[in-house]
Amino acid sequence: MTEDKKQNIIDAAIQVFSKHGYERGTVSEIANQANIAKGSFYHYYNSKEEIVYDLFKMVFDKFLDSWNTIIEKDISPDKKVELLIDRSFDDIIEMLEEKNVTSLILIFEIMFFLYRKSLKTGKENVIEKYFLKYYDILKPIFEEGQEADIFRQDIDPSYLAYLFFSMVDGFGLHFMMQKDNFDAEKSRKYLKAILLEGLIQK
Amino acid sequence: MTEDKKQNIIDAAIQVFSKHGYERGTVSEIANQANIAKGSFYHYYNSKEEIVYDLFKMVFDKFLDSWNTIIEKDISPDKKVELLIDRSFDDIIEMLEEKNVTSLILIFEIMFFLYRKSLKTGKENVIEKYFLKYYDILKPIFEEGQEADIFRQDIDPSYLAYLFFSMVDGFGLHFMMQKDNFDAEKSRKYLKAILLEGLIQK
Amino acid sequence: MTEDKKQNIIDAAIQVFSKHGYERGTVSEIANQANIAKGSFYHYYNSKEEIVYDLFKMVFDKFLDSWNTIIEKDISPDKKVELLIDRSFDDIIEMLEEKNVTSLILIFEIMFFLYRKSLKTGKENVIEKYFLKYYDILKPIFEEGQEADIFRQDIDPSYLAYLFFSMVDGFGLHFMMQKDNFDAEKSRKYLKAILLEGLIQK
Amino acid sequence: MTEDKKQNIIDAAIQVFSKHGYERGTVSEIANQANIAKGSFYHYYNSKEEIVYDLFKMVFDKFLDSWNTIIEKDISPDKKVELLIDRSFDDIIEMLEEKNVTSLILIFEIMFFLYRKSLKTGKENVIEKYFLKYYDILKPIFEEGQEADIFRQDIDPSYLAYLFFSMVDGFGLHFMMQKDNFDAEKSRKYLKAILLEGLIQK
DNA sequence: CATGAATGAGGATTCATTCAT
DNA sequence: TATGAATGAATCCTCATTCAT
Secondary structure (H helix, E strand, O other): OHHHHHHHHHHHHHHHHHHHOOOOOOHHHHHHHOOOOHHHHHHHOOOHHHHHHHHHHHHHHHHHHHHHHHHOOOOOHHHHHHHHHHHHHHHHHHHHOOOOOOOHHHHHHHHHHHHHHHHHHOOOOHHHHHHHHHHHHHHHHHHHHHHOOOEOOOOOHHHHHHHHHHHHHHHHHHHHHHOOOOOHHHHHHHHHHHHHHHHEOO | OHHHHHHHHHHHHHHHHHHHOOOOOOHHHHHHHOOOOHHHHHHHOOOHHHHHHHHHHHHHHHHHHHHHHHHOOOOOHHHHHHHHHHHHHHHHHHHHOOOOOOOHHHHHHHHHHHHHHHHHHOOOOHHHHHHHHHHHHHHHHHHHHHHOOOEOOOOOHHHHHHHHHHHHHHHHHHHHHHOOOOOHHHHHHHHHHHHHHHHEOO | OHHHHHHHHHHHHHHHHHHHOOOOOOHHHHHHHOOOOHHHHHHHOOOHHHHHHHHHHHHHHHHHHHHHHHHOOOOOHHHHHHHHHHHHHHHHHHHHOOOOOOOHHHHHHHHHHHHHHHHHHOOOOHHHHHHHHHHHHHHHHHHHHHHOOOEOOOOOHHHHHHHHHHHHHHHHHHHHHHOOOOOHHHHHHHHHHHHHHHHEOO | OHHHHHHHHHHHHHHHHHHHOOOOOOHHHHHHHOOOOHHHHHHHOOOHHHHHHHHHHHHHHHHHHHHHHHHOOOOOHHHHHHHHHHHHHHHHHHHHOOOOOOOHHHHHHHHHHHHHHHHHHOOOOHHHHHHHHHHHHHHHHHHHHHHOOOEOOOOOHHHHHHHHHHHHHHHHHHHHHHOOOOOHHHHHHHHHHHHHHHHEOO
């Protein structure tokens, strides 16, 4: 029940931060958006900063779950990779549509905020940790693919996972900026083509 | 000369923003760092925001120049692509070293700041424009490579340029977060291997 | 019984206020310390301020009782004065030890709080009243001592009581600040010596 | 010149804190009283707390100076002590008159504030230090008096200074509360009588 | 051009108090 | 009685920007 309220506030925070960015988004506006009093925000979070961690976890866990449903499928590893690209692509598209509260730009900003935080405080970098998690769930796919002679065997599967994810993310970044200049479906098709080709065993 | 002073301020701003981020970096600290009075800042820039544009231009033009020196070389297109990856990689490494004032994280943040700005004001997205510039100088390489039967011909060269750049950028993003977990030289080698393989004509 | 609960809350309040001072001590922390809910505090006290009066009374009545046991003894007036100094001294020492919840500093702060309150509201100064009570129970000792030719007769016994108490209090104030610089037992001895000498009839 | 402005702010702060106490006195009201903008306060002081130290120093140095003028006089030590009591008494009276900005209660409160601060932070107790200073300038008087066979010789002169000051302060504390119940001049006379008698060599 | 004092709007946070359950 | 979520006024502090010198 308390969790419902928290979720309500997180949703509000996502909206506000999506609109203005973390620094420019105010607790007042979040409270407003969540239909609570300014002071009530502090019943659920000790500070403006604290909510970022919840927000981050929520978003990044959602991705994790989303990917896991693919990874658990009973299909070939290369098909899984293809589906993962598709899923990422769909997520990107969805987040770029205004109706969706979780904006892509916010996710990037949160990543940088948390990264900077860890640099300053010396505390653990939660982003780094989550990325490692992502790589870890991708890794078995590449291992399986290498064993099946589908994926190239000259690259350590950890690096395959890491580079694969890098590239998909990089695509998201540029597509965000260029969605008016490049066709989405073409982008998807070509991204898949290049990535798969780069990974396939000749 | 005024341009010298401006450069002085830009350098200071890069240092300050690198350290704290744009929002948290203050005009006071920039003035301090530049050894001028706070008020003097406003002789050169009308606002804190204005300097971001100069800063952005400076950094992104430097990249443009850096890449152009490669593109103008008299070597094969695939070699050019390889050198471009190397150059990007070297830049990333350099920026991640503390001595360099231009921090990688700042560049990403500036991109997001300007992107958000354009979203809010509806004004032109300078990032989008610059990225298009980047794609444009890459495009001839891919065209040349396609004509020479080196690069795959099933993908529009504009898209090749755009996806190539996306992937290199994505790599920078993840490498920044993971530099303690993945070996730099291995990363470079594998990145090249995957990207080139993905682009090459079979 | 309600009084038990109240006492429980007062004890908690003393702990909290001792630690942080009245202004900085919060109702939340008091409730916490008393193992009740924040809201329950208001079943027993109408406001944070109200508890100060109870707290004050409790502490100051304890002093009154403590002194009365001495005054009622069947000993000479000068001996009584000596014992009163000793008792005060012991109380001061005890309050300065950390284990004791009633800190000396808190007592002074409460005095000032209530004094200021009376200045602002024009309502009766409870501190003034209690001090008068203290003087009043001391007065008979001095009267008795004057009649017995022990204490000096050139000073009104009311003033003797008032000045005696002032000086003992002043000692507490300075000893609190200087407990690391002046030896307790020497202080006690000398305080007695000076005070008694100053009061004795030559 | 900056010092003038600072003094202006200190004066305002004394007024405001005298009226409401330190915790309840607001930076806004200080700024108002000083006829400056709220933000300007922070050009001169980094925090509300910081000004307390200046304020404390100003007040306590003034006392120091005031006492020194007596100590430097070419008169007998017992006469000096008498004058010191008179001076303290006059200061107390003056501070209790409303027209004077430096209120007595504020001085006590500052003492407690700083004492508590030192307890919490473990940093040096400036009050303790200043009191030691006070004792130190009194000490030579008592030494001189002991040598001249005027003051009692059974008490260490440091303790004489410390106890003398304690008692005068204690008197201030009680007189503040009781000024309506006890005559000022009688109080002065009796205080002197007791204190001097207590100190004199028989 | 240079300075830095002055401004004041704005934002995070605290906390005594209320009240529905 | 007991609870603790909700409130919102109040407060400290920040900082981009202005402007008189």
